[in-house]
Amino acid sequence: HGVLIDAACDFAQTILDREMPKPLLLRDPVSVPSTEEWDDITAATKKKARGQTAPLAAISAIRTGIEEGPDAGLAFEREKFIELRDSDQSKALRHIFFAERSVAKLPELKGVEPNPLHQIGVIGGGIMGAGIATASLLAGYDVTIIERDDAACANGRATVEKHLSGSLKRGLISQDRFDALMASLKTSTDYAALADADLVVEAVFEDMAVKHDVFGKLSLHCKADAVLASNTSYLDINEIASRCINPKRVIGLHFFSPAHIMKLLEVVRTDKADAKSLATAFDFARALGKIAVPCGVCDGFIGNRIMSAYRKHCEYMLEDGALPHQIDAAMVEFGFPMGLFAMQDMAGLEISWATRKRLAPFRDPSERYVALGDYLCEMGRFGKKNGLGWYRYDENGKAQPDPEVDALVIAESEKKGITRRDFTSAEIMDEILTAMRNEGDKILSEGIANSADAIDVVMVNGYGFPRHKGGPMFMTANVD
Known part of the structure; x- marks a missing residue:
């Protein structure tokens, strides 16, 4: 006192x-x-x-x-x-408030000193890489972007400059700070430019052969104690780490787009990652102002794995009688900022299409499969970027339900002999929440997440689950 x-x-x-x-x-x-x-x-x-x-x-x-x-x-x-x-909303808000502050406190890292960080490397200057570079610059680090050629380097630098210019126009940084940040950004086509990097984040195309090539080069050019991180959304980071001379320093840092704005960061611990590398990763996340959630290696980690599970059930509902805009409307009414199909259109349908094609050889032939998303991609409908996806987009980018998509959905039901029925918003959300909860329970049982709180934090901060409902695990556990 x-x-x-x-x-x-x-x-x-x-x-x-x-x-x-x-x-x-x-x-x-x-x-x-x-x-x-x-x-x-x-x-x-x-x-x-x-x-x-x-x-x-x-x-x-x-x-x-x-x-x-x-x-x-x-x-x-x-x-x-x-x-x-x-009220229930107050309880949910208190739950997620404390969950966000406790989820990264790992007992096994207590007393472990992270490596000091000064220089950050980013492999790839595309949308994700440039976002990671921007976040790192704003946190006070020197950043080097590695790209395949000079033109790609220039594009990466221009994207970072665009992000920082936005902060300048909004008054978030001064002109002097803007100039200093741009001076702290370097680009190169030579991996030798990363010789002094303390932590490197790979953000290249989702292809295992490409990742192997990148991490092989990082092993040769980076110093022995540099932490090497992959931003992969789905690929096996243990397999990526196997190509490194020292796999103990390889971890996953799954950023969410746009990486300089979204607060969530999944920190993926590989089988051989040591405590110092993990401690350094969490220290980096804190410096960036991210909410870091630890998770294990699996296809999709926590968030994308749960999203894949409930997306599957949304697609089942399409064949069973719902239409894309009806499912999206139910999700928005529940409290999501947008529905699943609108979100897919925004991200680009080709991303999930590539994942489905990659996993096709391992798919259980007895499992129900909905090919509607594949059909859209085959028709050249890749989402908002080209004006056609699950929705049709007008000249202002506003989504409109598309009769052509509705007809495609109804025809697929007829082809499979499915008698369509009406769904209420409550029925749609019950299906989605049950899928989330069931997949969350599997993730917990497999040790991918260390707590139900971790799942709630991911879904609230990365996937738009309404904060005032606390997350899918909290909500379904507290239903009267």
Whole structure:
């Protein structure tokens, strides 16, 4: 208590000569919004809140204070606070708040000193690589991007410059800081430029042969204690590590796009990764301001594996009677920022198509398979980037349900002899949540995730699961 009092006294001394703002209750009154303006404010807040109740309660408290006076406003606010504090949404929000802060605290890394980091290497200057480079620069590191030729180097540098220019225009960094960050970025076609790199992140095409080539070169050119990380979304990092002279220093760092904005980072521990490499990876994640979630090696790690599971069930529902826009509408109504099929269109349908083709030789022939996504790609419908995917996009990029896709879905049901039926939004979400929970249980039983909290943190921060519902594991475990 003495420390707190001393700190309070020190703070008071610093403001004695400073003119303090008037207390709220002594300030000039604001103009009272009209009924129509209140309706507009409430509607905009409701849309942004996506089902969360607290923002609407805050609007009501402000309105009460303005229309009925400060005392009435404060009394209303207190009443609503107590009501909301005991709500399911409050419990869910507290759960995810503490989960985000505890999930990266691994007992096995206690007391392990990470390697000091100064120079970061990034292999590949595409969308993901440039995002990783941008995040690393903003964290204070010197960065070197390796690309295949001078033109690719120039493109990578231009993408990073575009990201940083956006921060400059929004006032997040000064012109001097912008200039210093760009001066800290180097590009090269020669892996020898990474001789002094402390940590290198590979972000090249999802092809095992390409990854093998990259990590073979990194083994030759990087110093012995440099941590080597792959940003792969699905490939076996143990297999990638096998091509390195010292596989103990190979880990996975699965960033989410755009990498300089998205907070989630899956830190993948390979079978042979040592504690120092993992500690360094988590230290790097903290410096970047990421929420780091540890996970083991499997196809898709935590997030993409769960997404693949519920995507499969969404595709089953397409054949059974639902349409893409109906499933997406149910997800948005539940609280997701967008539905699965709109998200696939945004990412590009060719990405999941390539994964399906890679896994085709290992697919269980007795397992139900939905080929609709394959058909779309074969038709040249790759998503928003070319204006056609699960949806048709107008000149402003706005998605519209496409009768051609609906007809394709219905025809596939007929071809398979499936009698279509209607789905309610509740039925759609029950199917999705059950798939998430079941896959989450498998991930836990296999040791891929070290806790249900880890799964919730991934799904909330990487896949748009509504924060005020706590995550799929928390929500399904707390259903009355």
